[in-house]
Amino acid sequence: METTSIEPSMQITFTLVSTHEEIAQIIDLQARNLAPVLSPETIASQGFLTVRHDADVLLRMNEAAPAVIAKDEGRLVGYALVMPREFAAEVPVLLPMFDMLAGLSWKGIPLRDNPRWFVMGQICVAAGYRGMGVFDGMYLKMKEVYKTKFDFTVTEIAERNTRSMRAHERVGFQELHTYPDTTTGEVWRTVVLEF
Ligand SMILES: CC(C)(COP(=O)(O)OP(=O)(O)OC[C@H]1O[C@@H](n2cnc3c(N)ncnc32)[C@H](O)[C@@H]1OP(=O)(O)O)[C@@H](O)C(=O)NCCC(=O)NCCS
Known part of the structure; x- marks a missing residue:
């Protein structure tokens, strides 16, 4: 379970993302929030992460399209990854x-024919900084930075991650698709945020 004794400075x-140190801090925050290291109670109340990113791939992803991060006096306290579609093959677990x-459409346009969207690859807010607007602030920054090149972002949330589902709904994500992963039994909701 992630614990922190650090008080937010507000x-x-x-x-x-602009430094290698920030990438290392993303990897660290990610490692503390992956489902296998969390208790069932924390998973139910705080949410959980599924995908672990390779540091090299994360570095190259950030060179192509930097992630949005939240910082508290130099400490990284949240991140939202921007995953250009050409990186699909680099994170094999995300290929499916x-x-x-590629088989879905948004507003009548097949995603495969539309270059003006990207995948929001993963979002996390550090324990101790949740419920304080960090989540909303990261999506606002994402819109501000990426809206000229992209019309919307797409992400997937495990249906049982009810905290994340609620937070995404609150900032305006709309449902596109729901499907079960037959291997793991996880039910995924595909959602879209218009910029
Ligand atoms: C999911 C996460 C990014 C959300 O950020 P956050 O700062 O906690 O989000 P917020 O507190 O602003 O919003 C959470 C919303 O869910 C509600 N909520 C809290 N716990 C909940 C729960 N167990 N089930 C359903 N809703 C819940 C809150 O009341 C709030 O909704 P409201 O604004 O209508 O009151 C963060 O909790 C986190 O990093 N969790 C661990 C990793 C993770 O799950 N990442 C997302 C993967 S898809």
Whole structure:
């Protein structure tokens, strides 16, 4: 379970990844929130992450399209990954998602024919900083930075991650598709946020 004794300073800033140190802090925050290291109670109340990213792939992803991060006096306290579609093959566990997305349409336009969207690859807010607007702030920053090049972002949320489902609904994500992963039994909801 993730624990923190650090008190938020209330001076949280929203920016883009620009250093290797920030990538290392993303990997660290990710590692503390993966389902296998969390108790069932924490998973139910706080949410959980499924995908672990390779540090090299994360570095190259961020060079192509930097993630949005939240910082509290230099400490990374949240991240939202931007995953360009050309990186699909680099994160093999996400390939089925990209295959599935290729068969869907948004507003009548097949996703496969539309270059103006990207996958929001993963979002996490550090324990101790939840429920304070960090989540909303990261999506606002994402819109501000990426809206000229993209019309919307797509992400997937495990249906049982009810905290994440609620937070995404609150900031305006709309449902596109729901499907079960027959291997793991996880039910995934594909959602879209218009910029
Ligand atoms: C999911 C996460 C990013 C959301 O950020 P956050 O700062 O906790 O989100 P917020 O507190 O702003 O919003 C959570 C919403 O869910 C509600 N909520 C809290 N716990 C809940 C629960 N167990 N089930 C359903 N809703 C819940 C809150 O009341 C709030 O809704 P409201 O604004 O209508 O009151 C963060 O909790 C986190 O990083 N969790 C661990 C990793 C994770 O699950 N990432 C997402 C993977 S898809």
